[in-house]
Amino acid sequence: MTRAFVALGGNLGDTRAALRKALDxxxxxxHTRLVAHSRFYRTPPWGLREQPPFLNAVAALETALGPHALLDALLGIERAAGRVRDGExxxxxxxxxxxxxxxxxxxxxxxxxxPHxxxxxxxxxxxxxxxLAPDLELPGQGRVEALLAAVDHAGCVVEP
Structure with missing residues (x-):
């Protein structure tokens, strides 16, 4: 089993329900189990600013799936949630x-x-x-805690 981290997000429909269903x-x-997940964060849109705020979280998994098989599974979960990848x-x-x-x-x-x-x-x-993993060292990028200290996270709030 290998540890993997998955980011979850959305901003259309009942996002909280969609994220909970995705965690399930x-x-x-x-060959996978959810080990932990973060709290949910309400965050401003990134990239295209003219859209509703997002709800975001991260899940930690233990999995025997290889990276490509895990990616395919993630895409399947997205499709089941109504996600259409139209290139935007x-x-x-x-x-x-x-x-x-x-x-x-x-x-x-x-x-x-x-890493992403x-x-x-x-x-x-x-x-x-x-x-979930402040001490995680991301190859070629650095330690998560240090990366977080270097970005502006104004406007990102924990959802009650």
Whole structure:
């Protein structure tokens, strides 16, 4: 079993329910168990600013799935939640699942880059990830706690 971290987010519909359902779906994946998840954070939109705020979290998994099989499973969970990938980046969505990091894996191919190449830019990922693994060293990027200290996380608030 390998530890993996997945970012969850969305800003359309009942986002809280969608994230909870996604956490259940992650825990139900074959050869995988949900070890922990962060609190939910209400965050301003990133990229396209003219859209509703997002709800974000991070899940820690123990899995025997390889990175590409895990990615395929994440895409399946998104589709089941009504996510349509139409090529628009950073737009509104019912559910977004991003594979952030898999312990011991550095990978870059046409489908997947690990660790996720934009973690260090995104407070909406770093805040919940730091709850679970502040000392995690992301190859080529640095330690999560230090990365979080270097980004502006104004406007990101814990959801009650």
């Amino acid at each position: 779906a992650l825990d139900a994946l074959p 980046r950073w737009g509104p969505r019912t559910l977004d699942l991003d594979l952030l990091h898999v312990d011991g894996v550095v990978l870059e191919d046409q489908r997947l880059t690990l 190449p934009r973690i260090a830019e995104r407070a909406f990922v770093l805040l919940p990830l730091a709850e």
